[in-house]
Amino acid sequence: MAAKQTVLLLGATGETGSSILEGLLEANQFNVEILVRPSSAEKPAVKKIVSRGVRLRVAELGAPADELAKVLSGVDILVxxxxxxxxxQQKVLVKAAKDANVERFVPCAFITIAPPKGVMLLRDEKEEVYNEIKRLALNHTIIDVGYWHQISFPRVPSGRVDYATVIMDNTIHADGNAPNILTDLRDIGRFVARIITDExxxxxxxxxxxxxxxxxxIFSIVEELSGEKIEKNxxxxxxxxxxxQDAAAELxxxxxxxxxxxxxxxxQYQxxxxxxxxxxxxxxxxLGYLDARELYPDFKPISFRECVQEALDGKGRRPYSG
Ligand SMILES: NC(=O)c1ccc[n+]([C@@H]2O[C@H](COP(=O)([O-])OP(=O)(O)OC[C@H]3O[C@@H](n4cnc5c(N)ncnc54)[C@H](OP(=O)(O)O)[C@@H]3O)[C@@H](O)[C@H]2O)c1
Known part of the structure; x- marks a missing residue:
């Protein structure tokens, strides 16, 4: 039997990273390890992950690329x-990953679809990292997920999803008819586990x-499932x-x-x-993206309706609540 590929995950204690960690472990086909900065190595969240048998590697991303390359030794896939x-800060990781012969780098994308430059600062900065990857001809995959279900549903008048939602003003933007790609936060890792081994x-x-x-x-679904009428702004x-424009000028x-x-x-997201x-x-x-649902027709994603129903049933979780 072939040896399991070693996947090193940076950001495993974060919201996206936690989903990816779970997806990788659930796939049960990788040797999963995490990369953590020295100041976080003793955090309870890190210790909890290590207690599940996940190996810890510690490095400062500000370290020289040759030092980081040593830390990446033996890594097949870096996420x-x-x-x-x-x-x-990932720019230096690109050189280190190239020097360490990492087979595939999945840089931090995981946002909405947007043009490569000039609309979203967040995308522009990620694209700087992608450009460095392309300059060094490092094998890679860039994975975007749209917006999370968990941050897309509005409040209802009774307040029963307030504990789980981050949207407090129930605003409809423009005419409310723009279609938007949504992924349940918990599905990100399950998608990643498939995508990273796919030629x-x-x-x-x-x-x-x-x-x-x-x-x-979205508002209609929440009204239907809750039986409550939502006042919209x-x-x-x-x-x-x-x-x-004003926020960019301020920044x-x-x-x-x-x-x-x-x-x-x-x-800029809005x-x-x-x-x-x-x-x-x-x-x-x-823009040239592949559609993960076309690649994996058997993948059963968690629907937006399911996510809202869970919140209404008191089983939701507000992101960043930890
Ligand atoms: N699509 C969407 O709807 C959506 C929503 C939110 C975010 N995102 C995107 O998802 C990506 C991840 O964001 P998130 O909100 O999930 O992250 P997060 O919860 O803020 O967690 C960030 C993670 O990165 C680690 N980290 C930060 N700086 C580091 C450094 N210098 N060295 C090592 N580790 C470092 C943190 O570890 P420590 O414990 O060391 O701090 C933590 O594990 C972002 O790039 C963001 O753009 C997308």
Whole structure:
């Protein structure tokens, strides 16, 4: 029997990383290890993962590439789910992965479909990493997931999903008719486990999805399942575009200020998703993405309806609550 491939996961304690960790372990076909920075090595969340038999490698991403290459020794597949603020720190990992003969690098993508430059700062920064990967001809796969189900459903008047939702203002953006690719956070890892061993996805972009829904459809589903009427707020396309421009201008005054980065990320997501309507299958295919559901027709994703029903039943979980 062939030896199991070693998959090293960066960001395993995060929301996306936790899903990927579970997906990799559930697949039961990899030797799963995690890469953690020194300041986090003693965190309870890391210890908990290690207690499940997952090997820990510790390194500072700011270390020279030759030191990092030693840390990556023996790794077949490197998967990164680093947080949005830290994406550029992966650049040095690219050189290290190349030097360590990593067979495939999955850099941290895991966002909505968007053009490679000029619409979303988050995408622009990730793309800088992709460009470094291409410059060094490192085998890779870029996986985007649309928006998570878990951050896409509105509140209901009774307040019974407040514990699980991050949306507090129940806004419909523009006319509410932009289709959006959605994936349940828990499915990301299950998709990743399949994609990373698939020859068809080597050096390709892939998008995953559970549903493609407009905001009007999302609100209708939540109203239907809850039996409650939701009061909606509307924001125009012009206002969304202006908010994105204003947030970018604010950020340009102090590009490293996290309090300025998050408003820019959020308003650019909204502009991209609802005004430009980038986060949809047609545009993904235009950009050259493969559709994970076409690659894996037997994959049964968790539907948006199921996720909402769980929240209504008191079985949901608000992301980042840990
Ligand atoms: N599609 C969507 O709807 C959606 C939603 C949210 C996020 N995302 C994307 O998903 C990606 C992951 O975000 P997330 O929100 O899931 O992450 P997160 O929960 O904030 O977790 C970030 C992870 O990265 C690790 N990390 C951060 N900086 C590091 C460094 N310098 N060295 C080593 N480890 C570091 C953290 O470990 P420590 O314990 O050391 O801090 C943590 O494990 C992001 O790039 C974001 O753009 C997508």
């Amino acid at each position: 990164s789910a680093i947080g949005p603020q830290d994406c550029l 068809r996805t080597l050096n390709k972009y892939v998008y995953t999805w559970g549903d493609v829904l407009t905001e009007n459809e 509307y924001v125009s396309a012009e206002t969304i575009e202006k908010q994105a 340009s005054q102090n590009p490293q200020d996290p309090s300025k980065r998050y408003p820019a990320y959020i308003s 502009y991209s998703k609802y005004v430009r309507q980038d986060n949809r299958p047609w545009y993904a295919k235009f």
